[in-house]
Amino acid sequence: AQTVTQSQPEMSVQEAETVTLSCTYDTSESDYYLFWYKQPPSRQMILVIRQEAYKQQNATENRFSVNFQKAAKSFSLKISDSQLGDAAMYFCAYRRTYNNDMRFGAGTRLTVKP
Amino acid sequence: DAGVIQSPRHEVTEMGQEVTLRCKPISGHDYLFWYRQTMMRGLELLIYFNNNVPIDDSGMPEDRFSAKMPNASFSTLKIQPSEPRDSAVYFCASSDTGEQFFGPGTRLTVL
Numbered sequence: 001a002q003t004v005t006q007s008q009p010e011m012s013v014q015e016a017e018t019v020t021l022s023c024t025y026d027t028s029e030s031d032y033y034l035f036w037y038k039q040p041p042s043r044q045m046i047l048v049i050r051q052e053a054y055k056q057q058n059a060t061e062n063r064f065s066v067n068f069q070k071a072a073k074s075f076s077l078k079i080s081d082s083q084l085g086d087a088a089m090y091f092c093a094y095r096r097t098y099n100n101d102m103r104f105g106a107g108t109r110l111t112v113k114p
Numbered sequence: 115d116a117g118v119i120q121s122p123r124h125e126v127t128e129m130g131q132e133v134t135l136r137c138k139p140i141s142g143h144d145y146l147f148w149y150r151q152t153m154m155r156g157l158e159l160l161i162y163f164n165n166n167v168p169i170d171d172s173g174m175p176e177d178r179f180s181a182k183m184p185n186a187s188f189s190t191l192k193i194q195p196s197e198p199r200d201s202a203v204y205f206c207a208s209s210d211t212g213e214q215f216f217g218p219g220t221r222l223t224v225l
Contacts, residue, residue, distance in 0.1 A: 047213050047215070050212070050213055100145045102214055103159075104157045
């Protein structure tokens, strides 16, 4: 079974600084997708970034980037130049390529201090 | 597109009552998912459909829960009878072959 682990229940960062959220996963598959979702207090789930496992290049979306280590089954999210609006719960998620069933981690609550 | 639409946004009911949650997926998406989110258990997949057919309902907690998708633009999640432990936020999501897009959720409170 595929599992996703986020070992940091809470993280805090100073505005304009950089923070990294950790995620590890367990799978025997070679083809899969990984995602980071953001859930602000409005509780809307918003896709932040996605990574295809077959791609060696780390995905980047503006201030958000990932460090994908396939052999280590690690998928961390780096937020640069943190803004107050980045404060939210962040969920790491895994999905097999040929199956649309997605597995989520327990989430990391990020606080941004002004 | 308006995104995934869920109704109602909030529901308060009494134990034993029937509750029906509704979802309209994004047009053209052929997968639809129902999730439940609680503080204790996090985000749990309850059931998902592909082309209106239930594919995996192993996450449905018990027989009190049922889900239907009569057509490509509508799905319901029903709880009958409801219990206080069913209090949670219920999300509907849809996708094609890529990422899932979530609705705003329904906050259910069972008194």
